Amino acid sequence: DAGVIQSPRHEVTEMGQEVTLRCKPISGHNSLFWYRQTMMRGLELLIYFNNNVPIDDSGMPEDRFSAKMPNASFSTLKIQPSEPRDSAVYFCASNPGTSGRGRNEQYFGPGTRLTVT
Amino acid sequence: AQKITQTQPGMFVQEKEAVTLDCTYDTSDQSYGLFWYKQPSSGEMIFLIYQGSYDEQNATEGRYSLNFQKARKSANLVISASQLGDSAMYFCAMSLSPFTGGGNKLTFGTGTQLKVEL
Numbered sequence: 295d296a297g298v299i300q301s302p303r304h305e306v307t308e309m310g311q312e313v314t315l316r317c318k319p320i321s322g323h324n325s326l327f328w329y330r331q332t333m334m335r336g337l338e339l340l341i342y343f344n345n346n347v348p349i350d351d352s353g354m355p356e357d358r359f360s361a362k363m364p365n366a367s368f369s370t371l372k373i374q375p376s377e378p379r380d381s382a383v384y385f386c387a388s389n390p391g392t393s394g395r396g397r398n399e400q401y402f403g404p405g406t407r408l409t410v411t
Numbered sequence: 412a413q414k415i416t417q418t419q420p421g422m423f424v425q426e427k428e429a430v431t432l433d434c435t436y437d438t439s440d441q442s443y444g445l446f447w448y449k450q451p452s453s454g455e456m457i458f459l460i461y462q463g464s465y466d467e468q469n470a471t472e473g474r475y476s477l478n479f480q481k482a483r484k485s486a487n488l489v490i491s492a493s494q495l496g497d498s499a500m501y502f503c504a505m506s507l508s509p510f511t512g513g514g515n516k517l518t519f520g521t522g523t524q525l526k527v528e529l
Contacts, residue, residue, distance in 0.1 A: 336522065339517065389515070
């Protein structure tokens with residue numbers, strides 16, 4: 295399996311521009327998670343989906359952030375308008391769902407390093 | 412709400428020695444899962460090991476083992492026979508209700524930077 299795929303790997307944009315991050319989860323996984331990692335705040339969950347439905351978006355910082363999952367194999371995280379404080383590494387992760395052992399580890403993509411100038 | 416505490420910002424260990432990375436957690440739930448992830452300098456997050464709250468035995472995965480002490484709410488990671496490639500940031504994480512599977516979010520600690528020296 296190719297693992298979780300994220301694009302782009304690096305994004306540099308100017309303040310006020312729209313940014314779209316993309317994620318393809320592992321095939322067959324039914325949950326998808328978006329995380330943000332910064333030095334100040336560490337790793338924090340932004341939103342997660344279960345069977346393409348948003349379950350918990352309480353971590354989305356403000357209305358400038360939105361996420362969609364139109365089908366089981368694709369999700370986007372959009373920031374509009376972007377601000378310098380949005381600079382971070384954004385990870386997408388997917389979860390294999392219920393298993394016999396009850397474990398539910400998440401598999402992470404390589405991340406998108408976003409820099410907003 | 413659950414909380415993960417990693418009190419060691421940085422650790423050093425000599426190659427081939429064992430090292431323990433500390434993790435304590437706080438939750439009022441009885442059903443939860445504990446995880447360790449490795450983040451090398453290249454930035455990816457690599458799953459290492461899992462422990463369910465009802466698992467009676469400590470989890471092991473190769474050179475990694477999890478020292479689970481439920482009463483003390485600790486889930487320390489033990490790396491045996493350290494290698495230079497083990498140098499990385501290590502994160503402890505927790506999710507609730509492992510038996511329901513899928514859709515469970517992870518709460519992460521602040522991480523421990525491990526440096527393996529010759």
